[in-house]
Amino acid sequence: MIGDEIEIKVTEVKGKKIRLGIKAPLLVPVNRKEIYELIQRENLASTRTPLEVDKLIPLLKS
Amino acid sequence: MQITSSRFGKIEVREEEIITFPEGLVGFCSLKRYLIIEREADRPFQWLQAIDNPELAFLITDPLLFCPDYKVELNPQENAILKLGKVNEGKVFVLVVIPEDPSRMRANLFAPLVINASKRLGKQVILEQSGYPLQYQLIK
Numbered sequence: 001m002i003g004d005e006i007e008i009k010v011t012e013v014k015g016k017k018i019r020l021g022i023k024a025p026l027l028v029p030v031n032r033k034e035i036y037e038l039i040q041r042e043n044l045a046s047t048r049t050p051l052e053v054d055k056l057i058p059l060l061k062s
Numbered sequence: 063m064q065i066t067s068s069r070f071g072k073i074e075v076r077e078e079e080i081i082t083f084p085e086g087l088v089g090f091c092s093l094k095r096y097l098i099i100e101r102e103a104d105r106p107f108q109w110l111q112a113i114d115n116p117e118l119a120f121l122i123t124d125p126l127l128f129c130p131d132y133k134v135e136l137n138p139q140e141n142a143i144l145k146l147g148k149v150n151e152g153k154v155f156v157l158v159v160i161p162e163d164p165s166r167m168r169a170n171l172f173a174p175l176v177i178n179a180s181k182r183l184g185k186q187v188i189l190e191q192s193g194y195p196l197q198y199q200l201i202k
Contacts, residue, residue, distance in 0.1 A: 035188065035190070036088055036089070037089075038196055039088040039089070039170070039172070039173045039186075039188065039196070040088050040089025040090075041089075042157060042159060042170045042173070042196060042197070043087050043088055043089050043090065043120065043157060043170075043173075043186075044089065045159040045161070046120045046121050046122075046157040046158055046159050046170070047117075047118050047119060047120050047121075048159075049119075049121045049158075049159075049160050050160060050164070051069070053104050053107060053121065053160070054101075054103035054104055056160060056164045056167070057104070057105070057106075057107070059164055059165055059167070059201060060106070060167075060200065060201060
């Protein structure tokens with residue numbers, strides 16, 4: 001246990017790998033790595049913008 | 063200094079225009095120096111061109127144009143990097159993605175860029191508790 005609310009358990013041991021189970025209230029950011037990966041994906045997508053952005057801008061005004 | 067951007071061709075970069083992101087952007091931690099490129103035709107969008115990778119230019123915009131109540135709060139660690147006297151001195155941009163169907167263009171309100179214009183410092187902050195979406199549709 002970490003504090004009163006976070007519980008960490010070893011759920012599986014396979015050779016040199018162990019799998020941890022984490023039980024935590026929703027507000028605790030457990031999935032930092034996942035959040036980072038999602039942001040990284042959006043960041044990368046933002047560099048793959050079509051070349052002629054100016055032609056797409058009228059869409060915003062419709 | 064001159065760089066050759068794959069999107070914009072040759073660009074002359076003056077030292078004082080360079081914005082340093084000491085930690086890079088999320089997923090791009092080795093790229094720390096950027097330039098904001100504004101072109102009249104691309105308004106309301108601008109570009110954050112990576113100086114050390116000419117192929118990377120991020121499409122950005124001012125979130126207040128689309129979401130007037132948008133608010134960014136920095137924690138002390140974030141402000142230690144940005145060195146802002148007052149938070150409202152920071153200029154906020156969000157990254158924009160234009161997918162294959164451009165009517166689905168979206169902005170990342172969850173992880174905006176905050177820039178200290180006078181000190182030329184920037185940081186991508188993660189507004190974890192804000193409830194702002196990672197993919198906010200710009201066209202309703």
